[in-house]
Amino acid sequence: MVFSDCSSATTARFLPFNRSRLPADSAVNIGRVVGPLQWRLPNPVSLQARSTLAVHSWSSPSLVINATMGTGTSAKVIDGKAVAKQIRDEITAEVSRMKDAIGIVPGLAVILVGDRKDSATYVHNKKKACESVGIKSFEVRLPEDSSKQEVHNHIAGFNEDPSVHGILVQLPLPSHMNEQSVLNAVSIEKDVDGFHPLNIGRLAMRGREPLFVPCTPKGCIELLHRYGINIKGKRAVVIGRSNIVGMPAALLLQREDATISIVHSRTPNPEDITRQADIIISAVGQPNMVRENWIKPGAVIIDVGINPVEDAKSPRGYRLVGDVCYEEACKVASAVTPVPGGVGPMTIAMLLSNTLSSAKRLHNFK
Amino acid sequence: MVFSDCSSATTARFLPFNRSRLPADSAVNIGRVVGPLQWRLPNPVSLQARSTLAVHSWSSPSLVINATMGTGTSAKVIDGKAVAKQIRDEITAEVSRMKDAIGIVPGLAVILVGDRKDSATYVHNKKKACESVGIKSFEVRLPEDSSKQEVHNHIAGFNEDPSVHGILVQLPLPSHMNEQSVLNAVSIEKDVDGFHPLNIGRLAMRGREPLFVPCTPKGCIELLHRYGINIKGKRAVVIGRSNIVGMPAALLLQREDATISIVHSRTPNPEDITRQADIIISAVGQPNMVRENWIKPGAVIIDVGINPVEDAKSPRGYRLVGDVCYEEACKVASAVTPVPGGVGPMTIAMLLSNTLSSAKRLHNFK
Numbered sequence: 001m002v003f004s005d006c007s008s009a010t011t012a013r014f015l016p017f018n019r020s021r022l023p024a025d026s027a028v029n030i031g032r033v034v035g036p037l038q039w040r041l042p043n044p045v046s047l048q049a050r051s052t053l054a055v056h057s058w059s060s061p062s063l064v065i066n067a068t069m070g071t072g073t074s075a076k077v078i079d080g081k082a083v084a085k086q087i088r089d090e091i092t093a094e095v096s097r098m099k100d101a102i103g104i105v106p107g108l109a110v111i112l113v114g115d116r117k118d119s120a121t122y123v124h125n126k127k128k129a130c131e132s133v134g135i136k137s138f139e140v141r142l143p144e145d146s147s148k149q150e151v152h153n154h155i156a157g158f159n160e161d162p163s164v165h166g167i168l169v170q171l172p173l174p175s176h177m178n179e180q181s182v183l184n185a186v187s188i189e190k191d192v193d194g195f196h197p198l199n200i201g202r203l204a205m206r207g208r209e210p211l212f213v214p215c216t217p218k219g220c221i222e223l224l225h226r227y228g229i230n231i232k233g234k235r236a237v238v239i240g241r242s243n244i245v246g247m248p249a250a251l252l253l254q255r256e257d258a259t260i261s262i263v264h265s266r267t268p269n270p271e272d273i274t275r276q277a278d279i280i281i282s283a284v285g286q287p288n289m290v291r292e293n294w295i296k297p298g299a300v301i302i303d304v305g306i307n308p309v310e311d312a313k314s315p316r317g318y319r320l321v322g323d324v325c326y327e328e329a330c331k332v333a334s335a336v337t338p339v340p341g342g343v344g345p346m347t348i349a350m351l352l353s354n355t356l357s358s359a360k361r362l363h364n365f366k
Numbered sequence: 367m368v369f370s371d372c373s374s375a376t377t378a379r380f381l382p383f384n385r386s387r388l389p390a391d392s393a394v395n396i397g398r399v400v401g402p403l404q405w406r407l408p409n410p411v412s413l414q415a416r417s418t419l420a421v422h423s424w425s426s427p428s429l430v431i432n433a434t435m436g437t438g439t440s441a442k443v444i445d446g447k448a449v450a451k452q453i454r455d456e457i458t459a460e461v462s463r464m465k466d467a468i469g470i471v472p473g474l475a476v477i478l479v480g481d482r483k484d485s486a487t488y489v490h491n492k493k494k495a496c497e498s499v500g501i502k503s504f505e506v507r508l509p510e511d512s513s514k515q516e517v518h519n520h521i522a523g524f525n526e527d528p529s530v531h532g533i534l535v536q537l538p539l540p541s542h543m544n545e546q547s548v549l550n551a552v553s554i555e556k557d558v559d560g561f562h563p564l565n566i567g568r569l570a571m572r573g574r575e576p577l578f579v580p581c582t583p584k585g586c587i588e589l590l591h592r593y594g595i596n597i598k599g600k601r602a603v604v605i606g607r608s609n610i611v612g613m614p615a616a617l618l619l620q621r622e623d624a625t626i627s628i629v630h631s632r633t634p635n636p637e638d639i640t641r642q643a644d645i646i647i648s649a650v651g652q653p654n655m656v657r658e659n660w661i662k663p664g665a666v667i668i669d670v671g672i673n674p675v676e677d678a679k680s681p682r683g684y685r686l687v688g689d690v691c692y693e694e695a696c697k698v699a700s701a702v703t704p705v706p707g708g709v710g711p712m713t714i715a716m717l718l719s720n721t722l723s724s725a726k727r728l729h730n731f732k
Contacts, residue, residue, distance in 0.1 A: 201563030259630070268599055
């Protein structure tokens with residue numbers, strides 16, 4: 001069983017929770033460094049006995065998620081792959097309805113600067129995902145030595161283009177470019193990544209609505225919703241405070257009336273806090289950091305980490321694990337997302353969802 | 367002793383912590399409904415024996431805050447009045463230095479719509495505070511039935527006026543005006559209140575810097591700094607999640623590497639969480655809600671609440687108390703802010719500080 005051994009094939013368990021010893025930007029890049037379409041490892045879900053979990057919060061009441069029950073364990077497996085598939089089907093139907101009603105097809109523009117292979121793969125995956133749901137994709141590839149002005153010109157063009165409803169600048173940018181200034185150039189109306197500070201500010205403020213919510217944390221909350229997991233009044237602990245996952249995830253949970261705590265690299269004894277949580281969202285990029293003694297019995301675990309660890313038995317020489325020791329979590333939690341197949345597939349689904357919402361808003365289509 | 371009796375003169379202790387039973391917007395209006403210059407009650411600090419607390423984080427190392435030690439109690443009293451005075455003296459010196467060096471005087475514009483007496487008093491107090499430090503104040507008073515357009519025109523005028531470095535719209539606005547739209551019209555460069563979502567977004571994001579931090583939470587953190595209270599690595603619990611105090615206070619604490627939790631009206635048993643805190647900031651507007659059993663021995667308490675409670679013995683028929691039962695807090699905490707005389711005086715001091723910073727930034731004066 002792929003995920004049976006938290007205590008081997010990773011040195012992480014011996015490391016204190018200390019950002020300086022984490023892979024650089026490991027959590028920050030999660031959604032982009034290891035895109036969901038790259039995974040080639042067998043999905044642990046397929047190795048386990050299946051049971052069915054009724055879902056309370058479906059938009060369509062007839063829909064039911066197939067959840068899996070780990071063999072010999074108590075936790076339900078939150079099947080992000082199945083939920084993402086479901087969402088993409090819903091988006092496909094909405095895109096088609098919109099096209100039929102007003103002749104508009106949502107459009108997503110992606111700007112890629114430089115020739116990083118991994119970035120090219122993610123852009124390719126996003127393009128494929130767009131095609132699969134009927135969203136039109138636009139792509140600009142610029143050489144590594146492009147000027148900041150060239151990138152800004154393309155962003156300005158997409159900002160003006162009425163057939164583009166979402167703009168995404170693939171990160172990381174070449175080192176000579178100021179990421180913040182480039183991202184700020186994207187129109188707030190088309191910021192489908194939701195990283196603009198104005199969107200984050202609105203997310204933080206009661207009575208304000210962000211135009212877009214960042215994709216990965218939105219995917220985490222969507223998993224909780226689709227599995228009918230109650231958030232209101234619950235203790236929720238977010239591990240990690242990155243701008244693109246941890247912080248917005250905490251703000252989203254608070255918007256739903258959870259009582260949030262955020263633990264991070266400067267938190268002494270984080271397990272004392274996570275052990276109080278009804279819901280844990282972990283996004284630090286530290287393999288198998290969250291152990292059994294970090295988890296309250298019956299807690300729900302959303303594992304955002306996607307960490308490659310050496311594995312001589314794998315044809316690739318590595319396998320992917322989450323921030324959470326999956327096998328141990330299965331014993332004590334009531335529900336847990338696997339890695340891969342948990343949060344990962346949700347990120348692109350939420351990007352498509354944000355693009356569709358943007359097109360609906362810009363064309364006032366309900 | 368004014369604050370000797372948490373268990374009488376307020377019915378709050380019998381109420382569950384439930385927003386629906388709180389006075390409307392009680393926490394939200396704290397800084398504006400009861401301005402620090404209004405207080406007429408004797409300051410408890412003057413009733414207590416004085417001791418001296420060396421301060422580690424003064425910008426000028428020769429400065430020392432006179433802290434008070436409550437008679438027969440263990441907690442040091444964090445003297446917001448003294449700190450605010452100190453800050454105003456520093457601002458006076460800086461305003462003078464700026465004027466001498468480049469001939470520029472910082473300017474604060476206040477717009478008051480309608481004829482609410484309380485609002486008029488706060489505007490008057492702000493004007494007086496400006497005068498006392500040498501900041502020029504501009505004031506526009508508009509009748510209750512002014513149009514939104516008139517208010518916007520004045521804001522636009524101040525946005526353009528180079529002698530105005532901060533713009534403040536006194537709240538609440540008349541009910542026919544959209545507060546959000548009016549506040550959004552204030553230039554982000556002159557938003558000395560720090561309430562613009564772009565400022566809040568930058569406050570939430572690592573690696574970003576807000577142009578302004580909201581005055582009351584900034585005042586809370588300044589008190590901790592000036593009293594040399596360590597924040598990094600500490601457990602901090604914020605009670606209340608309002609846009610203008612609780613939420614930004616939590617973001618500020620996290621920026622300083624505290625591990626934050628935010629409890630609010632939907633939190634069951636909030637005392638279970640506050641009892642873990644090294645630092646508590648309470649901003650809910652619930653008189654004497656935080657009792658001895660909510661507080662970890664040795665914790666530092668910043669009480670933002672300013673709540674009038676009936677008091678037949680007072681010439682006014684009421685007295686002001688905080689969210690925290692002061693007498694009980696004095697027994698168990700290591701340091702505590704009184705009400706009045708704690709956070710209150712800091713709010714206007716921070717408004718003056720934000721106005722000075724804005725003038726320095728706009729004129730590139732270091």
